[in-house]
Amino acid sequence: MPCQTSGELKLLVDEAKQYTKDGKVADYIPELGKAKPEDLSIAIHYPDGRCISAGDIDKKITLQSISKVISLALVLIERGFQYVFERVGMEPTGDPFNSIAKLETMAPAKPLNPMINAGALVVTHMIKGDSVEERLNRLLAFIRELADDSSIGYCEEVARSEFETANLNRSLCYFLKQHKIIIEDVETLLDLYTKQCAIEMNCLDLGRIGMIFAMDGKDPLTGKQIMPEDVARICKTFMVTCGMYNASGEFAIKIGIPAKSGVSGGIMGAVPGKFGIGIFGPALDEKGNSVAGIKLLELLSRNYRLSMF
Numbered sequence: 001m002p003c004q005t006s007g008e009l010k011l012l013v014d015e016a017k018q019y020t021k022d023g024k025v026a027d028y029i030p031e032l033g034k035a036k037p038e039d040l041s042i043a044i045h046y047p048d049g050r051c052i053s054a055g056d057i058d059k060k061i062t063l064q065s066i067s068k069v070i071s072l073a074l075v076l077i078e079r080g081f082q083y084v085f086e087r088v089g090m091e092p093t094g095d096p097f098n099s100i101a102k103l104e105t106m107a108p109a110k111p112l113n114p115m116i117n118a119g120a121l122v123v124t125h126m127i128k129g130d131s132v133e134e135r136l137n138r139l140l141a142f143i144r145e146l147a148d149d150s151s152i153g154y155c156e157e158v159a160r161s162e163f164e165t166a167n168l169n170r171s172l173c174y175f176l177k178q179h180k181i182i183i184e185d186v187e188t189l190l191d192l193y194t195k196q197c198a199i200e201m202n203c204l205d206l207g208r209i210g211m212i213f214a215m216d217g218k219d220p221l222t223g224k225q226i227m228p229e230d231v232a233r234i235c236k237t238f239m240v241t242c243g244m245y246n247a248s249g250e251f252a253i254k255i256g257i258p259a260k261s262g263v264s265g266g267i268m269g270a271v272p273g274k275f276g277i278g279i280f281g282p283a284l285d286e287k288g289n290s291v292a293g294i295k296l297l298e299l300l301s302r303n304y305r306l307s308m309f
Contacts, residue, residue: 003051016296023283023291035282045207064262115242159198203278210276256307
């Protein structure tokens with residue numbers, strides 16, 4: 001079913017787009033720095049297959065940190081709750097997503113949650129397979145099923161750009177390896193992680209994945225339970241408590257839906273039992289979230305009473 005352009009959504013996009021001037025693209029990753037800061041688009045995917053949109057929803061975006069919640073779902077399915085949470089915690093942190101500070105003060109030195117970079121690296125470390133290619137293909141197969149799009153791949157240029165500039169993530173990996181939270185070669189893990197972050201799709205794909213989370217892991221169009229209900233519940237809980245970096249508390253109060261952002265400017269939202277949202281707006285605020293994307297979600301939540309609280 002084709003995605004229908006919505007005049008009502010376009011008005012909200014036009015209102016939110018004014019805020020792009022207050023943000024900045026993620027130019028510390030050279031490939032992401034090429035994005036147009038004024039871009040803003042949204043697709044809303046309903047469980048009956050309907051989709052409404054505004055803006056250029058066909059433009060490809062890389063998942064970046066949005067991939068963290070999807071890789072978490074995969075390893076929870078493959079490894080189980082106990083295995084995963086023996087190695088990564090469940091608590092929010094007020095620190096930036098790339099901070100090393102809490103690792104130095106925690107005992108044992110496991111990351112506080114899977115949505116910060118240290119935790120996401122540990123989660124990616126848990127993806128099963130004997131090579132980077134096999135593990136990446138396992139994740140891609142899962143994402144393609146969630147999005148119902150077999151064409152989804154990753155952007156080699158973005159992956160390369162991230163790998164070459166990933167020195168802070170290297171530091172996190174070596175710290176985690178010193179404490180035996182990670183036991184594989186650091187460069188191998190970073191190769192996989194940067195390719196994971198560079199997986200690309202459009203807003204419609206992103207909204208459809210959000211819809212699967214919103215519907216407790218079930219694809220309502222096929223009736224297939226793609227992930228167990230409990231896995232979807234855990235992931236949505238992390239999206240609420242940690243999904244918007246260290247702005248998650250304010251986001252929960254103002255907007256109140258499970259969501260995960262990425263520094264490409266993408267946001268995936270999952271309104272429980274209702275629909276999924278995919279947003280792209282590459283101009284970021286100081287926390288690393290899409291400045292206009294958050295404003296757009298705030299307008300939607302307020303106008304249509306979407307908050308779960």
